[in-house]
Amino acid sequence: MQDKEISLAVIQRLPRYYRYLGELLENDVVRISSKELSERMKVTASQIRQDLNNFGGFGQQGYGYNVEYLYTEIGKILGLDKCYNVIIIGAGNLGQALANYTDFERRGFIIKGIFDVNPRLEGISIRGTEIHMIDELEEFVKNNTIHIAALTIPKLKAPAIAKELAKLGIKAIWNFAPIDLNLPKDVMVENVHLAESLMRLSYNLKALEESNTEE
Amino acid sequence: MQDKEISLAVIQRLPRYYRYLGELLENDVVRISSKELSERMKVTASQIRQDLNNFGGFGQQGYGYNVEYLYTEIGKILGLDKCYNVIIIGAGNLGQALANYTDFERRGFIIKGIFDVNPRLEGISIRGTEIHMIDELEEFVKNNTIHIAALTIPKLKAPAIAKELAKLGIKAIWNFAPIDLNLPKDVMVENVHLAESLMRLSYNLKALEESNTEE
DNA sequence: TAGATTGTTAATCGATTAACAATC
């Protein structure tokens, strides 16, 4: 679709635009200018226009952007016009939390199966999705079209499972294990490192406290 | 401690350094050069040295860095040498998952209370931490020193609760609700937007598929 | 037409990388 490589920074911001446009849409806002959106989002209007123009001209001079149209277009850019089949590896608390999160389904991410090593969980269903034993993983993936695997397993198990998933042809891994997965570069990995996020918060809290005592 | 403002990009990377150093420490590696660490982490050695030198000279020419020392120092920078008391607002799946995650405790984040609106959950304990009703929040925070509040509640409820927490003097919010909290700038907010993370993954997956069909 | 606001080019700013003198 677009020519030049889109920078990581732009891609990082796209879902946030999508979220704001979704909220505007909910509030029946029909049009919005980059200036007004920039004020709401606390970014510059320039950045919004630059970002969007990576993908095409979605606005109109003198008018701004049609909220619904822009929302739909960004949705397409993010691939949200398609459905993706998801499996969750690891039916611990986090895996179950993901399985219970109905919002993902609304956006087209369909949970097809949940896998764990714990025999106690075998056969239990979460919102209609069955928990399978991990040794059924290979057959399951071969018999179903799976686009995305969410990894909510201990860090020591994650690299081996990820490697197996890659071998089975899964091209997208949503990794919650606190480790970097080294996979072929045609396998996309999106990390959610909660511990690192919490550390950033504690860094900022500490920096705040120090700046208070200094003055 | 340090003079000039540390850039956001550096702070983002610090926990990852900490994680790698922790792993090296577990593997009894005593010293490491920026070059070797850069190869493991897939960043440039220059960046590692620049990043670290924001906080001080932790290395030694001709030798490199002492792993244990550097690990400890980065821990201090991140505020991990102190303990923080945490409350979790929202005892849904995600809140319970956080409450069950023992790793946070190990790093000094102590969960002191969990709050919810659901009367069915009243009095139930998760790993020894009691679930309270949300109307007890104010008194609880006044009677306990709470440093961090994790918000795992629906997006519509998040802004009001966050505002209340700020008013009660809590200076750090770990926000899992898919909304931006507008709080006084002396309140630190760290967002974990899972839906946005998943969208980035689907963007990358889509981009990958398109690049495959093009060639 | 006049006003508004985009799309886009140019200028600025900041972050990353390269280079190397200092020094262990």
Next chain:
DNA sequence: TAGATTGTTAATCGATTAACAATC
């Protein structure tokens, strides 16, 4: 001492912001 590797300065690169002509 010679070799290695840091800490730090300088060069490069990329991302952000500003400006404005195009145009609705």
